Amino acid sequence: MYNDSTLGRNESSFTVSLQDKLVGGCVLLLASFPGIILNLLCLYILLRKKRVSWNSTFPYYGMIISRCTCDLIILAIYASYCVPVVFFQRHMYGEVGERLIGFLRQFAYFSGLFHVVLIAVNRYFGVCQLNRYKTVFTASNTVIFISCGWIFGALVSAVHWLPQCRYKFLYRFNTWGYPLTYKCNVWIIAAEVIINVLALITLVIIYSKVIFELKMLNRKFSHKTRESQRRRLASETQLAIEAITMTAGLCTVWVTSVMIPLFTLDRWFMLCNSCLSVIYSSLCACLTYGCRRKLHKQLSADYKKFCTSELQYNFSSSLKNTKLSTQVPAVMKIDII
16 A cells, blocks of 8 residues: 555656665565565475374364465565566566556455454464354365455455556555555555454454453463463463464554655665565464474473373363363364364
8 A cells, every 4th residue: 555646657757776776676585585485384384284183273274374375475476576676677567467466466465364364263263162163163164264265355456457556566666556646546545444454453352352261261270280281371372472473463564554655755664664564474474383393392292191181180070170171172272273
């Protein structure tokens, strides 16, 4: 979202030095390359999972795979399209090609945004609505949810095929933008602002509810073993990191994309804005890879002993505590899914 009504008219009124071209292109390339590697690594790790393990983890990891695919599309566009455009200072693919690339960029962004909210909803059911989790997030329903995310991205991005819409990469200013010479683009920007605000509010509400519920469960199970408490603390920490990262990342990228152009039109600030978008597209892969490594450490040889002690405790507990004992998987599911 960027007002290039003046920049679009002045793109040909000055030239960019060779040094600025090299710096801008190299910064975008260096910012996007680690994210591409991380997303490819996460896709490789998740897709090579054994078929048996997919039975219980497909709802969550299926959405993660779809989100990483969206991020990979965005990063690939930055690395393979934006960097050469900055180097050569011209659009190279004609009218249809430029529209297609702009469509793909927005398509991947809004599909990924839908999946971010969907993952938060999955977390909510895994903690607060455990009894309904298996009925809501079945394999078939998960495929439907993921498909809805891609359809949502396609519908929102379909407006970029309108003749008046010129969403493109402004190579002299290292950022994406709309020309506000057409009134329809103002409405498009307003709609995108509303979608981002609604997504941000939804994430804050869901993750606040999940973390609060998790703290209440920890109080209920304060009498459990030290290993049990350690795993629940790890689950709470993982959720807190995920909530803060996804919410703060979306807020930062969205606010900077709106506010920076209002205060300055300097190309280096615009470059920072693009780099923030690139880094945001790498957050999901970073969290997935980091949490998976942590999970492997937790699922060590001592885990069997831990599960055995948990089952023995639940079996020998009184009828009064049976209801609480059946809720133990609510926290465990955060680690396993």
